[in-house]
Amino acid sequence: MKRDRLFRSVVLIIVCVLMTQHRTSAVPPNVLIVVADDQGWGDLSLHGNTNLSTPNIDALATAGAQFEHFYVCPVCSPTRAEMLTGRWHPRGGVRDVTSGGERLDLDETTIADVFRSAGYRTALFGKWHNGTQGPYHPLARGFDEFYGFTSGHWGHYFSPLIEQQDELTRGDGYLPDDLTNHAIDFMSRDDEKPFLTILTLNTPHSPMQVPDTWWDRVKERTIEKQSLTPDKEDQQFTRAAIAMCENIDWNVGRLMRTLDERHLADNTIVVYFSDNGPNSNRWNGGMRGQKGSVDEGGVRSPLFIRWPGKIAAGTKIGEIAGAVDLLPTLSELAGITPQQKKPLDGVSVAPLLSKPSSDWEDRILFSHWNGKVSARNQKYRLDEKSRLYDIENDLGQTKDVQTDHPDVHATLVAAVADYRKHVLSELSNSDSKFTREDHRAAVIADSKGNRTTLLPARDARISGGLVRSSRHPNCSFITNWASKDDAISWSVEIAEAGTFDVEVLYTCDANQVGSTIALQLESGNVVIPIPIATIDRPHESPLIGAAEDRVPRTESLVKDFGRKKLGTVELSPGIIGLSLKATSIAAEQVMDVRMLILKRQTE
Numbered sequence: 001m002k003r004d005r006l007f008r009s010v011v012l013i014i015v016c017v018l019m020t021q022h023r024t025s026a027v028p029p030n031v032l033i034v035v036a037d038d039q040g041w042g043d044l045s046l047h048g049n050t051n052l053s054t055p056n057i058d059a060l061a062t063a064g065a066q067f068e069h070f071y072v073c074p075v076c077s078p079t080r081a082e083m084l085t086g087r088w089h090p091r092g093g094v095r096d097v098t099s100g101g102e103r104l105d106l107d108e109t110t111i112a113d114v115f116r117s118a119g120y121r122t123a124l125f126g127k128w129h130n131g132t133q134g135p136y137h138p139l140a141r142g143f144d145e146f147y148g149f150t151s152g153h154w155g156h157y158f159s160p161l162i163e164q165q166d167e168l169t170r171g172d173g174y175l176p177d178d179l180t181n182h183a184i185d186f187m188s189r190d191d192e193k194p195f196l197t198i199l200t201l202n203t204p205h206s207p208m209q210v211p212d213t214w215w216d217r218v219k220e221r222t223i224e225k226q227s228l229t230p231d232k233e234d235q236q237f238t239r240a241a242i243a244m245c246e247n248i249d250w251n252v253g254r255l256m257r258t259l260d261e262r263h264l265a266d267n268t269i270v271v272y273f274s275d276n277g278p279n280s281n282r283w284n285g286g287m288r289g290q291k292g293s294v295d296e297g298g299v300r301s302p303l304f305i306r307w308p309g310k311i312a313a314g315t316k317i318g319e320i321a322g323a324v325d326l327l328p329t330l331s332e333l334a335g336i337t338p339q340q341k342k343p344l345d346g347v348s349v350a351p352l353l354s355k356p357s358s359d360w361e362d363r364i365l366f367s368h369w370n371g372k373v374s375a376r377n378q379k380y381r382l383d384e385k386s387r388l389y390d391i392e393n394d395l396g397q398t399k400d401v402q403t404d405h406p407d408v409h410a411t412l413v414a415a416v417a418d419y420r421k422h423v424l425s426e427l428s429n430s431d432s433k434f435t436r437e438d439h440r441a442a443v444i445a446d447s448k449g450n451r452t453t454l455l456p457a458r459d460a461r462i463s464g465g466l467v468r469s470s471r472h473p474n475c476s477f478i479t480n481w482a483s484k485d486d487a488i489s490w491s492v493e494i495a496e497a498g499t500f501d502v503e504v505l506y507t508c509d510a511n512q513v514g515s516t517i518a519l520q521l522e523s524g525n526v527v528i529p530i531p532i533a534t535i536d537r538p539h540e541s542p543l544i545g546a547a548e549d550r551v552p553r554t555e556s557l558v559k560d561f562g563r564k565k566l567g568t569v570e571l572s573p574g575i576i577g578l579s580l581k582a583t584s585i586a587a588e589q590v591m592d593v594r595m596l597i598l599k600r601q602t603e
Contacts, residue, residue, distance in 0.1 A: 028194045029307065029334055030268040031115070032187065032255065033326075035083070035198070036248055037076065037127060037205040040278030041300045042225075042285045043245045049283055051225050052218075052242040056253035057304070060272055064306030065315040065353050071322040071376060072276055072301045074292050074369040076152055077102040077129045079275040079323050080200070084110040084130065084141075086327035086338075086346040088419075090368065090427035094130065097152045098458055098473045100443070103131035104141070107341060111327045112142025114338045115196040123186045124148065125179045126200035133453050134444030134495065139166060147182045151458065154202055155475035155558035156545050157209040166450040168563075168597075174211050176201045176244075180251040184258045194334075199255070201248060205279060207545060207553040208240035210247060215550060218243045225283035228396060238282045240550040266308045269333055271326065273303045288397040294367040294374040294384050296391055307333070311353050318356075320378055321349050322365045329353075364415045366423070373419060375412045380405070382412035442493040442575050445500065445598050455578070455596040461489045469592075470556030477559065481582065481590040488593055489579040494571045499601040501568055502530075504580070505561040505594035510538040514586030519566055522577035532583055533566040535591055561594045568601075 042049050046058040046066075073079040077097050078089035085092055085108045093105040104110075112122045123145035124138045129152050131137060138146040147164050154160055157175040161168060171178050183199045203210075218239045227233045252272070259265040277298040278284055279291045289295025303321065305311060310333075324346030331338050332350040352360065367374045372384035381389050381397065388402035388409045402409040445453040458473035464486035470476045478488055502519060512535075519530040539562025546557060582590045 027267060028119070028336075030187070030194045030264060031120075031196045031271070031330055031334065032183075032259075032268055033083075033196075033198045033271040033330075034252060034255070034273075035080075035126075035200045036245075036272075036274040037200070037202050038241075038276065038279035038291055039204055039245055039248070039274040039302075040282070040284045040290070040297070041274075041287070041302055042283050043204070043241065043274075043278060044302060047285060047302070049225050051221070051223055051238070051283065052246055054245060054249040056249045056256060057272060057302075060252060060256065060270060060306055061302070061304040063308070063313050064270070064304060064311045065317055065356075067303035067305075067317045067321055069318065069320045069378075070273065070301050070303035071299045071320065071365050071367065072273065073323070074276055074294055074298045074367060076127070076205075076275050078369065080129050081108075082323040082346075083326050084108070084112070086111075086324050086340075086344040087342065088324065088345045088366065088368075088423050090423050091342070091345070093427065095427050097129070100459065102129055102152065103136045106135050109338070109340050109342070110142045111330070112138075112196065112198075114142075114327065114331055114336060115334070116142050116144070117339065118334070118336045119193055120196045121145075121191060121193045122196045123183070124198045124200065125183045125186070126198075127152075127154075127202050128200070132443070132456065132459075134446030134450055136444070137166065137450050139450055140446070145186060148179060148200070149202075150454075151456065151474040153205050153207075153472075153474050153555065155207065155556055156548070157202065157207070158548060160558075161561070163454075166452045168452075168454075174247075176203050176247060176251055180254055184254065187255075187258060187264065188262055201251070203248060204241040204244035206551075207549050207555060208237060208244070208551040209545070209548045210240060210243040210550060214243040214247045215240075217246065227281045227283055228286065228288065229281060233281045234551070237280045237551045241278070241280060241282065243550070268307070269330065270306045271304070271330070273323075274301045276301070286395045288395070292369065294369055294372045295397060296376075296381055296389075296395060299367045299374075305353065315353065315356055317349070317352050319349070319352055319360045320363065320365055320376060321352075322346065325349050364412065366416070366419050368419075368424070373416050373424075375416050375419070377408075377412065380408055380412065382409070382416060386413055386416075388412065442491040444493050444495055445498075445571065445600070446495040447498065447600055451600045451602065453598040453600075455490045455492070455598065457488075457594055459490060461491075463487045463489070468556075470554075472555040474555075475558060476556040477561075477592050477594040479589075479592045481592070482585070482588060484582050484585065486590075487579050487581050489577055490596065491575065492578050492598075493575045494573050497570075497572050499568060499570055500598045501601060502566045503597040503599070504564055504566055504591075505597070506535070506564060506591040507539050507541045507559050507561055508535050508589075508591040509540050512587045512589050512591070513538050515582055515590040516584045517566070517590065518581055518583050519569070520577075520579045520581060521569065521571075522579065523574065530567055530569055533564075535564070535586075537562075537564075539564075559592065559594070561592075563597075
């Protein structure tokens with residue numbers, strides 16, 4: 001009898017264990033992707049940079065897999081497009097970093113689409129940079145939640161104007177910390193669904209702003225590791241970048257602690273990488289090139305993937321991989337079969353995570369920007385001038401070895417030609433100079449996912465004496481409005497008819513109030529005047545940002561803009577012109593304009 005009871009107890013224990021294991025294995029993993037902005041491969045202590053300390057990122061790397069040869073694009077929006085779609089960025093129409101050229105084609109499937117269709121709740125916190133209006137907005141590209149900004153950079157990092165869902169709001173504190181807070185809140189919610197959380201931090205992208213807590217640690221620090229051309233290195237900029245990277249590391253530590261405290265760590269895949277090479281001439285492991293370059297240093301990024309119990313700590317992956325591989329890799333790890341409309345250019349590198357020594361076929365990765373293309377196989381890089389370098393032995397790309405390896409050179413030259421023919425051909429004007437002022441694409445006012453459509457100054461055409469606050473358009477505003485001949489115009493595609501409230505973000509000094517402005521709709525040759533609005537209340541603001549800059553910026557300073565309703569318009573489907581013009585000017589200036597806002601009325 002005792003033996004029978006013991007036998008039954010043992011069987012029961014085994015069954016319970018097996019059921020527990022089954023339940024555990026059946027639970028889809030959470031996914032957390034952290035993307036730094038302009039952090040180079042060399043901006044980590046793990047990679048030998050003694051100028052800074054990044055213990056949390058280093059620990060993340062050593063607890064999982066480190067990719068030693070991972071490649072992104074030379075600039076921001078193309079990398080994000082490749083991460084989102086698993087396809088070369090020209091295929092998705094991403095040709096620039098502003099003024100419509102950053103938009104990801106609407107027929108592309110995103111990683112958020114894939115994971116949401118598999119039952120995940122999805123969120124993006126931070127920089128989007130693949131389209132601002134309507135169906136290009138994150139909320140229309142597979143994300144349930146969005147908190148951040150959609151353009152290429154932001155002009156102020158301390159409690160800035162920012163979007164929450166599709167409404168403008170005010171951030172809370174230092175932007176990277178604020179974004180991390182929102183990511184932590186999203187991951188910490190009790191919810192039966194697994195999460196896909198993408199945290200796209202805005203640093204160390206300029207403007208070089210960082211709180212005193214971080215700056216005071218580095219402002220007197222000796223820069224031991226210097227760039228290949230130290231006489232051209234701005235050490236103050238380097239120190240600012242170091243401080244920003246150490247702040248990123250602190251935020252990564254907060255994310256990891258949250259996963260531990262919420263007992264989520266064992267079932268969460270954590271991914272960390274950067275969107276391009278370093279944004280200044282600083283130490284980068286001896287590689288040639290920085291942000292904007294298709295050389296090794298401009299496109300090589302850290303990539304770390306941690307999944308406790310599934311990816312062995314200390315795993316090192318020597319095979320080349322790229323941002324296009326993230327969608328297929330994470331989908332396979334999560335047990336999802338993506339329902340793609342179009343074929344992927346990336347491949348799943350999940351097999352390398354479980355068996356790094358497995359046979360792996362050599363492949364070619366392409367880097368493209370501004371008409372320049374380079375190609376990388378496992379050992380060599382062909383640069384944009386068709387020079388061949390043995391990267392394994394020549395990171396600085398100092399010796400052209402094409403005469404020593406003519407077959408390799410010929411293969412890579414042919415591959416680049418094929419890329420130009422079959423990939424760049426999908427990108428209109430890919431090799432021509434993109435004239436932003438002449439090619440501002442129409443934007444969309446759409447009801448799907450977004451009630452509010454933002455028309456920033458960067459997307460406008462200006463005429464007369466109007467000027468932009470900076471040649472860098474992403475966070476600029478329009479000023480010098482002093483004539484009735486001046487006009488600010490947007491080309492707007494209305495997808496669905498509706499009634500819209502029209503507002504403007506503006507500044508106007510008290511001694512300048514009283515000007516009247518008209519909003520004009522142009523459809524074909526027909527101009528429809530909208531009732532005149534008076535700028536009847538001042539909203540004064542100095543230029544903001546210089547006091548917090550650790551290095552003088554080249555981008556626009558910002559202002560604290562007010563918000564004024566101009567009227568209500570009925571809009572029909574089609575492409576129209578939307579223009580602001582002054583009908584009377586009370587003093588020297590009408591106002592400065594940051595953006596126009598269309599808000600669809602609902603019943």
